[in-house]
Amino acid sequence: MKGIYITIITLLLVLPLLGQHCGSCPPTESAKAPEKASTPAPKELSVNKAEWISNDYYVKYTWQKKPKIGTDLLFVEVYNKDKKLVKDMSLTANSFMPTMRGAHDTGDVPMKMNKKMQYVIDVNFVMAGEWGVELKFAKNGKVFAAGLVKAKI
Ligand SMILES: [Cu+2]
Numbered sequence: 001m002k003g004i005y006i007t008i009i010t011l012l013l014v015l016p017l018l019g020q021h022c023g024s025c026p027p028t029e030s031a032k033a034p035e036k037a038s039t040p041a042p043k044e045l046s047v048n049k050a051e052w053i054s055n056d057y058y059v060k061y062t063w064q065k066k067p068k069i070g071t072d073l074l075f076v077e078v079y080n081k082d083k084k085l086v087k088d089m090s091l092t093a094n095s096f097m098p099t100m101r102g103a104h105d106t107g108d109v110p111m112k113m114n115k116k117m118q119y120v121i122d123v124n125f126v127m128a129g130e131w132g133v134e135l136k137f138a139k140n141g142k143v144f145a146a147g148l149v150k151a152k153i
Helices: 002-019 029-038
Strands: 057-063 070-080 090-096 119-125 130-139 142-152
Touching: 057 130, 057 142, 070 090, 070 130, 090 119, 119 130
Parallel strands: none
Antiparallel strands: 057 070, 070 119, 090 130, 130 142
16 A cells, blocks of 8 residues: 555656656757747858849859868858849858857858958868858848858868
C-alpha cells in the first residue's frame, strides 16, 4: 500500500516538470512565429550570378579579392526589372560562422553605397572555416527579402 502512495506522489511531482521545456529543447513553432513573419528566409546567392530576390529585383555580388583570413570587401548590386541599378534600398549584412553561431556574429550592419552604386560592407574573416553573410533588403523601412552569401576560408 505504501508503494502506491509513493508512486502517486512521485507522479504528481514529475508530471508538471514534463510539461515544461528543457533548456536545450528547440523553441516551439508559435514561439518562433513573430520573427519568421518579419524576416523572409534567406535565399542562397552565388558569386557574380544574377539571383532574383523578389518579383521586381535581382542581385549580384562579388568580393574585392578571394576571401581568406583578414578583411575583405563584399559588393552587392541590386537591379530592377529594367536591368537598372537600384540605390533607394537599405541593405544590412550580418557576418557569422554557421558552426559557431554567436561567436563572431556582427549583427545587421548597414551597408554603404559606393560611386559605382554598389552596396559595400567589410567582412572580417577572423578564422578559417565556413562563413556566411546574411543580407537583408529593405524598402521604405520594410525588409522584403534576404540573401545568404557563403564563403569558405
Ligand atoms: Cu569561429
